[in-house]
Amino acid sequence: MLVPSIDRNQRWWPAVAALVVGTAALGASLLVPQLFSDPNGVDPYVARLSATALVLAGATFLVRPLAPARPVLLALFAVTGSFTLLSAGPQILFDLFGTRSGSGDEQVLLASTAQVLVTTGVAWLVWRSVPPELRPAFRLTRLGVRGAVVTVAGTAALLLGALALPASWLGRDGVEPVAVLRDLAWLGPAYAMQAFSQELQFRGLLMGGLERVMGPGWANLGQAAFFGLTHLAVNYQGPVAPFVPVTIAIGLVLGYVVQRTNSLWPAIVIHAAADIAITFAVLPGLYGF
Known part of the structure; x- marks a missing residue:
C-alpha cells in the first residue's frame, strides 16, 4: 500500500509529540512508584503501563484535536496491553x-x-477509526520473491550473529534453557505468535503510523528506539542495560527489512525463528546443556 501524499510539515508533530509524551508517561508510571514502594509486589504484570496507555489512547477519541495522535497512542496500548495479558495470562x-x-x-x-x-x-480499531491519510500500512498482504530471499538470509544472519555474541550482550544470563522434546511443541508456536504480535505492534502499527507523517528513516528510528526502551519495563531475567542497545539495533534492521520488502512477513519469520532457535539451540550451547 502506497502512502498518500500529505503535508508532512503540518502532520509530523502530533505523532512525534504522542510518541515522546507517551514514552515519558509510561516511563513515569513505571519508575515513580519505585521511589515509594515495591510496585513489582503489587503490580508484577505492569498493568499500570497498560492503564496509562489506555488513558492516553482513549483521550484521542474524546478530545478532537488529539485525533492525529491516535495511531501512535493506540500502537503504544497494543504493546503494553497485550504484554500485560501475556505475562498475567498463565496466572x-x-x-x-x-x-x-x-x-x-x-x-x-x-x-x-x-x-x-x-x-x-487494536489493529482493526486503528483501521476503522483512523482516516486513510494517517492509517498505517500493515504490509500483511504480500511476501514476494525478494521477501522470501530476505527471510532466509536474514534468519541465517541473525542466528549466526546470536551465536557469535557473548551471552551477557544478549541479556540472557538468567534465562533457564528449556528441554526441547518437552517444550518445543508448546513454546514453538507460542514464540511464533509473540513474534507476530511484536512485529505488528512495532513495525506495523507504530512504524506504519510514523511513516505517514515523516520520512522512512525517522519512522524506523522512532519505532526501534521505543522497541528497545520497552524492554526496560519487562521483568527480564538478566542484565538489562547491555540488552537495550542490541534490541534497538535489531529493531532498526527489522524495520529496514520491512520497508525494503514492503512486507511484514520477513520480519515476523526472522523474529520467530530467532526466538525459537536461540531458546532451544543457542542457549543450551552457551550454558553447556
Whole structure:
C-alpha cells in the first residue's frame, strides 16, 4: 500500500509529540512508584503501563484535536496491553481453572494467543477509526520473491550473529534453557505468535503510523528506539542495560527489512525463528546443556 501524499510539515508533530509524551508517561508510571514502594509486589504484570496507555489512547477519541495522535497512542496500548495479558495470562488461567488449566507451557501458548487477539483487535480499531491519510500500512498482504530471499538470509544472519555474541550482550544470563522434546511443541508456536504480535505492534502499527507523517528513516528510528526502551519495563531475567542497545539495533534492521520488502512477513519469520532457535539451540550451547 502506497502512502498518500500529505503535508508532512503540518502532520509530523502530533505523532512525534504522542510518541515522546507517551514514552515519558509510561516511563513515569513505571519508575515513580519505585521511589515509594515495591510496585513489582503489587503490580508484577505492569498493568499500570497498560492503564496509562489506555488513558492516553482513549483521550484521542474524546478530545478532537488529539485525533492525529491516535495511531501512535493506540500502537503504544497494543504493546503494553497485550504484554500485560501475556505475562498475567498463565496466572489468570491457573486462578480460574486450577490444575485443569494445563501445564506451564500450555498456559504460555494460550496467553500468546490472547496477545495476538489483543494486537489484531487494536489493529482493526486503528483501521476503522483512523482516516486513510494517517492509517498505517500493515504490509500483511504480500511476501514476494525478494521477501522470501530476505527471510532466509536474514534468519541465517541473525542466528549466526546470536551465536557469535557473548551471552551477557544478549541479556540472557538468567534465562533457564528449556528441554526441547518437552517444550518445543508448546513454546514453538507460542514464540511464533509473540513474534507476530511484536512485529505488528512495532513495525506495523507504530512504524506504519510514523511513516505517514515523516520520512522512512525517522519512522524506523522512532519505532526501534521505543522497541528497545520497552524492554526496560519487562521483568527480564538478566542484565538489562547491555540488552537495550542490541534490541534497538535489531529493531532498526527489522524495520529496514520491512520497508525494503514492503512486507511484514520477513520480519515476523526472522523474529520467530530467532526466538525459537536461540531458546532451544543457542542457549543450551552457551550454558553447556
